[in-house]
Structures are given as structure tokens and as C-alpha cells.
Amino acid sequence: RSSQAMVAGYRGAIVAAEMLGQFFPLSMTAAGTVPPAQVVVLGAGVAGLQAIATCRRLGAVVRGYDVRSAAAEEIRSMGAQAIELPLPTLEGAGGYAREMTEDRAERQRKLLAGYIAAADAVITTAAVPGRRAPLLVTTEMVLQMAPGSVVVDLAAEAGGNVEGVVAGSV
Numbered sequence: 001r002s003s004q005a006m007v008a009g010y011r012g013a014i015v016a017a018e019m020l021g022q023f024f025p026l027s028m029t030a031a032g033t034v035p036p037a038q039v040v041v042l043g044a045g046v047a048g049l050q051a052i053a054t055c056r057r058l059g060a061v062v063r064g065y066d067v068r069s070a071a072a073e074e075i076r077s078m079g080a081q082a083i084e085l086p087l088p089t090l091e092g093a094g095g096y097a098r099e100m101t102e103d104r105a106e107r108q109r110k111l112l113a114g115y116i117a118a119a120d121a122v123i124t125t126a127a128v129p130g131r132r133a134p135l136l137v138t139t140e141m142v143l144q145m146a147p148g149s150v151v152v153d154l155a156a157e158a159g160g161n162v163e164g165v166v167a168g169s170v
Contacts, residue, residue, distance in 0.1 A: 002046045009050030009125060012152045013039075016121040017058050019150045019170075025059020036061045040119040041080070042112070042136050042161060043126035044071035047154055051123045052078040063115060066126075067100065067108075085111045100134065109138060117144035124161035125154045132159040139163045 017024050020037060027034040037060040041051045044066035055062045056079045064075035065083040067090040072082035087108055090100055100108070116122055116137060122145075127133045133155035142151060142162065153160050156167040 005046035005125075006050045008154050009047035009052075009123075010054050012047065012123045012125070012154045013051045013054035013058065016055070016123055016150050016152045017060075019152075020121050021148045022120065023059070024055065037120040038118060039063070039121045039123065040065070040083070040115050042066075042122065042124045043155075044068075044075050045125060045127075048123075048125040049074055049078055051125060051154075052080045055121075055123075056080060060121070063119075065112065065115070083112070083115055087111070105134065109136065109141065112136070113141050113144065116141045119145065119149065121150040121152070122162075123152045123154065126161050127155045127158050133161050135163060136161040137163065 016039065022037055023034055024037045026036040039055045039060040039062045041048050041062060041064045044064050048064065048066065052062050052064050052075060062080035063083050064080045069089040072084060075082040085108060087104060122137065124136055126136055151162055153162040153165045155161045156165045
């Protein structure tokens with residue numbers, strides 16, 4: 001299971017890089033400087049950490065978020081900046097996150113909105129085994145992103161982290 005999550009995180013990063021209409025790394029040429037892509041990864045389990053590592057290796061500036069407190073250190077260990085929100089953490093059994101209340105979910109979305117709007121690419125990986133994936137990104141949040149931005153929802157098969165996502169479609 002974790003090997004498949006690792007592959008999914010890697011592929012999610014590759015798909016995001018392929019679909020984004022700009023380079024991931026900083027590029028300086030005689031024609032000018034192209035800033036590095038800004039990537040946000042939501043969910044820092046096996047898939048999310050692999051997505052973070054792959055995006056970093058490709059040269060992007062990466063920020064990561066997870067509801068579990070231990071994840072911030074794991075995100076930083078991959079060379080990314082941990083997004084730390086003023087919300088209680090949700091540690092669950094077996095290293096998974098507990099399900100959150102709708103009130104907390106709404107507060108989390110509001111606090112993440114600015115990070116999402118500033119991102120060139122967003123990769124979501126949050127899933128709770130046996131339950132619908134948590135809604136992390138609303139349509140309104142996606143509409144605040146710049147034209148040409150990319151969102152890759154690795155939790156689409158479980159209902160998706162992004163509002164309106166349809167598994168298997170672009």
C-alpha cells in the first residue's frame with residue numbers, strides 16, 4: 001500500500017510539472033529570469049512526502065501542509081516549507097489523521113486559501129482509510145489561482161480533496 005502511495009506521489013508531481021506551462025526550476029538566461037514554480041502539497045503521508053521530494057528535485061519552491069503535528073518536521077526534512085496554521089492538530093490511530101469537524105474544515109480552508117491562490121501547482125493527497133477524502137480546496141479557492149495553474153488531486157478516487165473533481169479526468 002505504501003509503495004503504491006509513493007508511486008502516486010511521484011507521478012502526481014510529474015503530472016503537475018508536465019501540465020504547468022512554466023519550468024519548475026529557477027532559470028536565468030540572456031532573455032531574463034524565470035522564477036521557480038510555487039507548489040503546495042496538501043497531505044504529508046507517503047504520497048505527499050514523495051510529491052514534495054519530487055517537486056523539490058525538479059527545482060520548485062514547495063510548501064506542504066498536514067493536520068498531524070509530526071508532519072511539519074517531515075515536510076521540512078524534504079526541503080519544503082511547512083505551512084503551520086493556528087488550528088489544533090488531528091493525530092489519529094496508526095499515524096493517520098482523525099476526521100475533522102466541518103467547522104474546523106471550514107477554518108482550515110479559509111487559512112489555506114492564500115497559499116492556494118499563490119501556488120502555480122497544488123497537489124492534494126489527503127485520505128482517511130474507509131472514508132470519503134476530506135474537502136480541502138473549494139471551487140472558489142481554485143478560481144483564485146492564476147490562469148494556467150495546475151491542481152492534481154490524488155484523492156479523486158475517494159471523492160477528492162478538491163471540490164468538483166472527477167476521478168480519471170483532466
